[in-house]
Amino acid sequence: MRVLLLDQYSELGGGQRCLIEAAAGFVERGWEVHAAIQRTRDGGPLAAALAPLCRELHSIPCGPFASTRKSAVDAIRYASQLPAQIAILRGILRRAPRTPIDALYVNGPQVLPAAALARGAVPLLFHAHWDVTQPAVAALVLRTVRMSQAHIVASSCSVARPLQRVVPNDRIRIVYNGVSAKPATPPRLHGPIRHIAMLGRIEPEKGQLEFVRAAHIVARAAQGVRFTVFGAPLFSDGSYLSQVRAEAAGCPIDFPGWTDDAAAAFASMDLLVVPSDRTDNIPRVILEAFAARVPVLAFPSGGIPELIEHGVTGILVEGRSPGDLARSVLAAVAHPDRMHAIADRAFARWRERYTLERFQSEVCEAVEDAVRRNHQRAPRTSASVDPAA
Numbered sequence: 001m002r003v004l005l006l007d008q009y010s011e012l013g014g015g016q017r018c019l020i021e022a023a024a025g026f027v028e029r030g031w032e033v034h035a036a037i038q039r040t041r042d043g044g045p046l047a048a049a050l051a052p053l054c055r056e057l058h059s060i061p062c063g064p065f066a067s068t069r070k071s072a073v074d075a076i077r078y079a080s081q082l083p084a085q086i087a088i089l090r091g092i093l094r095r096a097p098r099t100p101i102d103a104l105y106v107n108g109p110q111v112l113p114a115a116a117l118a119r120g121a122v123p124l125l126f127h128a129h130w131d132v133t134q135p136a137v138a139a140l141v142l143r144t145v146r147m148s149q150a151h152i153v154a155s156s157c158s159v160a161r162p163l164q165r166v167v168p169n170d171r172i173r174i175v176y177n178g179v180s181a182k183p184a185t186p187p188r189l190h191g192p193i194r195h196i197a198m199l200g201r202i203e204p205e206k207g208q209l210e211f212v213r214a215a216h217i218v219a220r221a222a223q224g225v226r227f228t229v230f231g232a233p234l235f236s237d238g239s240y241l242s243q244v245r246a247e248a249a250g251c252p253i254d255f256p257g258w259t260d261d262a263a264a265a266f267a268s269m270d271l272l273v274v275p276s277d278r279t280d281n282i283p284r285v286i287l288e289a290f291a292a293r294v295p296v297l298a299f300p301s302g303g304i305p306e307l308i309e310h311g312v313t314g315i316l317v318e319g320r321s322p323g324d325l326a327r328s329v330l331a332a333v334a335h336p337d338r339m340h341a342i343a344d345r346a347f348a349r350w351r352e353r354y355t356l357e358r359f360q361s362e363v364c365e366a367v368e369d370a371v372r373r374n375h376q377r378a379p380r381t382s383a384s385v386d387p388a389a
Contacts, residue, residue: 001031003367004092004101004122005054006115008062008108010037010044011234013201014284015129018155018177018359019107020046022127023053025360026367034101036092036111038062058092060085062110078110085114093122102371106150109141116148123374125367127153128163130281131302142166151370153363155282156303171373173366176307177284178359179350181291190340193295193333197228197269199262200285203236207275207299208244213322214275216251218329225333227251230265232258266292271332271339274298275317275325282307286314290350295339297328307354313346315339 003026007019023033035050039059051057061081065074093101104124106115109132115124126145132138145152146166153175154160160172196218198211208229215227229248233241245255259265266272272289274296281302289296296314298304308314317328332339 001026001029001103001367001371002099002101003031003033003103003105004089005033005035005037005050006060006089006104006106006108006111007035007037007046008110009235010040010046012045012049013234014177015107015127016046016049017284018127018129020049020053021178021356021360022105022363023050025364027053028360029364032099034058034092036060036089056092058088060088060111060114065110082114085111086118089114089118090120093118093120103367105367109137112141112150113144116144116150119148121374123151123370124148125151125153125370127155127363128159129155131159131162131279133279138162151366151373153366156306158303158306159281173362173369175359175362175366176354177282177287178354178356179284179287179291180356181350191270191336193270193336193339194224195226195228195269196271196273196329196333197230197265198273198275199230199259199265199288200283201234202229202231202241202244203233204240205277205279206231206283207277209240209247210275210320210322210325211273212244212248212251212253214273214325214329215248215253217323217326218333219251221326221330222333225252227253228265228269229253229255230257230259262288263292266294269294270336271329272296273325273329274304275320276301276304277320278302280304287350287354290346290354293343293347295332295343296346297325297332299325309349312342313349314342 005019005023007016009016026033033054034056035054036058037046039061047057061084101122104115104119104122106112106126112126132141152163152167152172154172155177157174160174198208200206202208218225272294274283274286276283276299278301286296286307298308299320300316308316310316315328317324
């Protein structure tokens, strides 16, 4: 099996980490992996992570675009880059006719149209990690997946719902993200909840501003509580971070920046807060907290209620204001035994449903199914279409 991976970014967000893990699963099965990702001057961290897994690593022009709502300038840039994207992908697909690519694995909507137009008879699998909220872009995604007869891997039922309007259910698989526990996580010592933190990209949809505003309320009501915002902007400038820092003035909040040692960050915290807005979907940081036995408190956004069973594996906040968030945090601080029990149940749920091995196995099955169905519609002469190859 030979798989060509496509991604629109060069940085490492949650979707890109899933792509790396999927690629590792493909390699473990003995498949040959190729990739084409966003072109940058220095390659970027995604290229560095994929290089050891790939037979060939290509670059394509893609962006930069605004991280949320796209502008007219973004639309013009996208239209100017699309022909080059198609040409590069067609070149990759045609270069080795004796050892053809068996599947296109598209990891982001911005490279989906080019993949659909360049693919020829190669089956296309689109991994949908989040809802596309801008109407024009969402309409383009729906038209493209319908035209290309794409197979869908959706990271939640929430993300799959709009795609079900144009894709038959038998071509859609719900595959929740998976994470590993690094290192193996021992039971945490039960104690008071004093360190409350966020971890991940610093962007408006992640809710750091709501966290800071809630922290002011909590700090006034609970002595000895401290806060940390781990992370940095990845796909945007630092203006939002500057706003968050300004509003944190006078509150015991640390901003240590990005950390590559998530295990150490989780080991230091007593409660993870995930105040994502409605555009966020399945933050993998929730599953990482499950695996680290850290209790989670979150807004019920996107697919988050599919992960967190309220009162069982986490706390879902009623309401979305900083005051609502602060009340839930104060309740958690006041009842540490309840939160520790929740963390233990979440750890058991992670072992049952959200391991990295389970994620990799289900993604491999989705690729195999797409190739098998495509071969049944239009048999090919290459023996490489055998999913076991």
